[in-house]
Amino acid sequence: MKLKFIGAALLSAALASCATTSEMPLAPNMVRLDTQASGLIFTSAAGAITMKKAAEATIKRGYEYFRLEQAQTASGSRFVGMNTYGSGMAQASVYGNTAYGTYSGSSFSTPMYAPTAQIGVTVIMFHANEAGAKGAFNAGEVLKKQGNV
Known part of the structure; x- marks a missing residue:
């Protein structure tokens, strides 16, 4: 029973984990990035x-x-x-930020939640010879640190 609970919790966490980033161009050298993440890893x-x-x-x-x-x-x-324990049935429906549940039999249900994070940032880009490049992040170095180059 304990193994079943752990397996269900891990499956729920895996299914609820993801990260997406949307990119909106604002100018030739400027974009807006919005990252939405859920689950412990992301x-x-x-x-x-x-x-x-x-x-x-x-x-x-x-x-x-x-x-x-x-x-x-x-x-x-x-x-x-x-996650439902016992002999019975539980069901939940989500509407917006609220969950509504129904229970029957002699069951005990525990709601499971995934953490979320949102980051929004405007990225302003520069060539090496521009004044704004001084003290700015080097894009190649950022990717190199993350093992992507």
């Missing part, structure tokens, strides 16, 4: 994921350096499922 890596995407966007547009401006972060959790 929420702890959201900052590194955002830095990697900023470096990739910089190189893709022909620049070498970048700065991060207007950074916004948030964290929380979201409902991902229920």
Whole structure:
């Protein structure tokens, strides 16, 4: 029974874990990145994921350096499922940020939540000879540190 519970919890965590980054161009040398992450693995890596995407966007547009401006972060959790014990049935439905449940029989249900993280940042890119490049992140070095070059 304990093994079944652990397996269900691990499966729920794996299914509820992901990270996505959307990119919106603002100017030839500027983009807005918004990273949404959920699950223990991805929420702890959201900052590194955002830095990697900023470096990739910089190189893709022909620049070498970048700065991060207007950074916004948030964290929380979201409902991902229920684990039910006993002889009975439990069901949950999620509407927005609220979960509604029904129970029958002699069961005990525990809701499961996944942590979430959101990072939004404006990336401003520079060529090596531009004044803004001084003190900025080197895109190639950022990717190299993460083992991507």
